[in-house]
Amino acid sequence: MARLEIEGIEVTLGGNRVLHGISLDVADGECVALLGPSGCGKTTTLRAIAGFVPVSVGDIRIAGRSVRGLPPHRRNLGLVFQDYALFPHMSVAENVGYGLRMRGAPRAEIASRVEHALALVHLDGFGDRPPARLSGGQRQRVALARALVIRPDILLLDEPLGALDRKLRDAMQVELKRIRREVGITTIIVTHDQEEALSLADRVAVMFNGRIVEADRPEALYARPRSREVMDFLGDANQWPSEILPGAALRLPGGGTLPIPAGADPTPRVCRGAIRPEHVAVLGEPPEGGAIPAEVQEVVYKGAHAELYARAADGTALSARLPAGAIVAGTSPGSRVWLRPDPAEVLLFEEAGR
Amino acid sequence: MPEGIAFRRIVAVSAWLGIAFLLFPVAFTFAASLGPSQFIEFPPAGLSLRWYENIARINRVVDATLVSLGVALLAGAFAAVLGAAAALALVRLPLPGKAAVTSLLLSPIALPIVAIGIALIQFFILLGVAFTWWSLVIGHLVLVLAYPVRTVAASLTLSNPSLEEAAASLGATPWQVFRTVTLPQMAPGMVSGFLFAFLISFDNYPISIFLVRGDLTTLPIELFNYISQNLDPTPAAFSSVYVAVVAVLIWLAERRFRIVSLSIPR
Numbered sequence: 270m271a272r273l274e275i276e277g278i279e280v281t282l283g284g285n286r287v288l289h290g291i292s293l294d295v296a297d298g299e300c301v302a303l304l305g306p307s308g309c310g311k312t313t314t315l316r317a318i319a320g321f322v323p324v325s326v327g328d329i330r331i332a333g334r335s336v337r338g339l340p341p342h343r344r345n346l347g348l349v350f351q352d353y354a355l356f357p358h359m360s361v362a363e364n365v366g367y368g369l370r371m372r373g374a375p376r377a378e379i380a381s382r383v384e385h386a387l388a389l390v391h392l393d394g395f396g397d398r399p400p401a402r403l404s405g406g407q408r409q410r411v412a413l414a415r416a417l418v419i420r421p422d423i424l425l426l427d428e429p430l431g432a433l434d435r436k437l438r439d440a441m442q443v444e445l446k447r448i449r450r451e452v453g454i455t456t457i458i459v460t461h462d463q464e465e466a467l468s469l470a471d472r473v474a475v476m477f478n479g480r481i482v483e484a485d486r487p488e489a490l491y492a493r494p495r496s497r498e499v500m501d502f503l504g505d506a507n508q509w510p511s512e513i514l515p516g517a518a519l520r521l522p523g524g525g526t527l528p529i530p531a532g533a534d535p536t537p538r539v540c541r542g543a544i545r546p547e548h549v550a551v552l553g554e555p556p557e558g559g560a561i562p563a564e565v566q567e568v569v570y571k572g573a574h575a576e577l578y579a580r581a582a583d584g585t586a587l588s589a590r591l592p593a594g595a596i597v598a599g600t601s602p603g604s605r606v607w608l609r610p611d612p613a614e615v616l617l618f619e620e621a622g623r
Numbered sequence: 624m625p626e627g628i629a630f631r632r633i634v635a636v637s638a639w640l641g642i643a644f645l646l647f648p649v650a651f652t653f654a655a656s657l658g659p660s661q662f663i664e665f666p667p668a669g670l671s672l673r674w675y676e677n678i679a680r681i682n683r684v685v686d687a688t689l690v691s692l693g694v695a696l697l698a699g700a701f702a703a704v705l706g707a708a709a710a711l712a713l714v715r716l717p718l719p720g721k722a723a724v725t726s727l728l729l730s731p732i733a734l735p736i737v738a739i740g741i742a743l744i745q746f747f748i749l750l751g752v753a754f755t756w757w758s759l760v761i762g763h764l765v766l767v768l769a770y771p772v773r774t775v776a777a778s779l780t781l782s783n784p785s786l787e788e789a790a791a792s793l794g795a796t797p798w799q800v801f802r803t804v805t806l807p808q809m810a811p812g813m814v815s816g817f818l819f820a821f822l823i824s825f826d827n828y829p830i831s832i833f834l835v836r837g838d839l840t841t842l843p844i845e846l847f848n849y850i851s852q853n854l855d856p857t858p859a860a861f862s863s864v865y866v867a868v869v870a871v872l873i874w875l876a877e878r879r880f881r882i883v884s885l886s887i888p889r
Contacts, residue, residue: 319792341791342800354789358807367803368793419793 271332271422271455272297273318278327280313287313289479290327295423295472300449300456301484302466305476306502311459314476315425318457320344331422342371347416347454351428353408355400361387361411362396368419386418389448406437410444417452424449424456430465442468463503467491475499497618500543505576507549507610508618509585511542519615522581525559527612541618548614549589551577551600552607560607563587568600579606649866656859663856674860681849681857683840690756691825691842698763699821703813705764706771706820711809713772714779729769739766740833747834754836762834763824770823771816778812811880818876822869 273295280288288310295301303311316322318329320341329336336344355364362383369379387393390410400408409429416424429445430438446469449456460466466473467487474484483490483499494500497508511520517535518526519542529535552560563579568591575591577600587608591600600606651665656674658667678684709728713721731739743762747753786808790800828843835844850858 319788321788321791340797341788342794342796344792345794346792348789348792350785350789352783352785354783354785356786356790356804356807367790367795371790371793371795371799371803415789415793 272330273423273455273457274328274330274333275314275318276328276330278314278317278324278329280310280317280322281325282313282322287479288317291476291479291481292327293474293481293484295455295457298453298455300458300469300471302458302460302470302473303476303481304460304463304466304473304502307461309476310479311461311476312427313479315427315457315459318423319346319348319425345419345422347419347421347424349409349412349416349424349426349429351431353400353412353432355408355411355415357400359400360396361392361398361400361403364400364411365396365415365418367415372419382418383414386414389417389451390414391444405433406441409433409441413445413448417448417454422455424452424454426456426458428460428462429458429469431460431462438465445469467503475502477502492614493616497541497543500616500618505546505588506543507546507587508541508543509581509587510539512539513537513617519617521559521561521610522583522585522587523562525561527559527610527615530612530615530617533617539620541620542610543616543618544610544614546576546588547590548611549587550609550611551589551591552609555607556609558609559612560609561585561587563606563608565600565602565604565606567602577606579608581608652859652866653863655856656863658856661855663854663859674856675864677855677857678861678864681861682845683838684842684845686838687840687842687845690759690839694756694759694763694841695821695825697760698767698824699817701760701764702768702820703771703775703817706768706816707775707809707813710772710775710779710812711805714776715784725772728772731766732769736766736827736829740830743830744833754834754839756839759831759834759839759841762830763827766827766830767820767823770819771813774816774819775809775812778809782808814876814880818873 273293275291275293275295277290277292278288279286279290291310291314293301303314305311313322317324320336320339324337331344331346356367359367365386366379366383369382374382383396384393387396390413392407392410392414395403395407395411400411403411409432426445430441433441442465458466458469467490470487472484473487473490474481475490476482477498483495490499491503494503497506500506501508509522513519513529513533513535514526515537517529517533519529520526521542555562561581563581566578566580566586569576569578577589577591579587579589581587589608654667655663655665657670657672658664659669659671659673660667681687706728709724712718713725718724740762743758743765744753747755747758747762752758786804787800790804791797795803826843827841828847831841831844835841846858846861
């Protein structure tokens, strides 16, 4: 268990700079997710922490000690690979005990710690099986036990749920949270899946093009992103080119206005308005106050809710989330509705260059 | 679907014809070896093991077998180790000119074997080591090296490179990673490559014929000599024994190392 400090690291691979000064401070016992689209540098960051790619500028400290130049086998990290990378020629117990054998631990100690680690991931009695005879979820848990049994300073998870099917993902999510709580280990999760990041991490760092653009608690990041790119990447978002009018009013597509969010700068200027679909009410008649008249394009039923896609008169595409019970008559394609953003949930983004 | 059934029948018939074509010479040789007659006869007129007893009458049969065995074992072992090293470098390291090195290593398969034999004997005469046991081993090594390179490269390509990173992250030093993870991944390729190399060396005539002299001869050479002077089924008897031994060897290797899966993806 340890604190991890990443200080302005840059990584160049094959002549291309892939990390442009990543800084991140992870507290002892904290779980941080690196979230971003493929190619954003999140896996490279993980590999730099693990020591598989050299860092050209900056420093990485684990428990206050710089690991720059230290080879992977001397960093004492627990790494779980996306494809698990279980040794096919060893049994489950031999896989889990590998790190302890390499450290020259006594046999009896290896046996008891392996047993304990397998119990932690609920795989008691699977020790003699070859990895080939395990399911995907079981393999993942073996990989986790193998990484944890060496009591690493930091646990690194590369797309931990990426290879599992939907139902198993949900079960493993709960399982991962439980194991992390029991072990209380500093953890870095790399993922492109926002749901995985939001549900597992104490803090999420969103990465684009080799940089961390925003890092915050999941609720804050989702509800109050500081940039429109992050808002777009995390979940669905309605955005429209807008302006703040005199009198602290925000212009909506179609000409209506809303009061600007509390605390926002009321100086009249061009800006961008945004709102999550779940904070948009769908009305059959023009309401009092600001709303966006729009034509329904499609209603897509999604089980627990339905997604309504509409288009405002000026062409802005908008969506609203309806509880499944609220799919009312009159929300069929072509019908006219009024979309009312909840003024308390509206976000403002300054236009670039201002 | 009748079309599907017809297609499957055609495939099945072709497969069985192929197997029959491959097995016929073996079956024929075995049947002929059991005949009592002085000449190779098919079908045999009776049952007799006299030609099996006659194997002992092949000139220098024990000595030549020992030479062939020793040469094939050593050439195979050297080839397996050197080929594994070459394959490891070719598959895992970012080397310049990989394609050229690969073609060079595999070239003995493409060259006429007689040409290799002529080149080798001139080379050995130049070095003053011609017609020695070791020159025979080195000559065969040139011929068989390509096989382990291929099979070990296949093993490594099939194995997951993140296994080695996983081992390193768990605290294994580079040497421990090689010994506990990389080497076991290469083992099936080394075993099957060794078997290929061993069998091709043990069976080789066109290279050996240039490299042997006097009382240093190999088994295939003595067999050819015997055949050129006798027409009886002794070579058939010998071949039957040979096929049986090789079949057992391959069966054992497959059971332990699954070598067939290297050439036939599952």
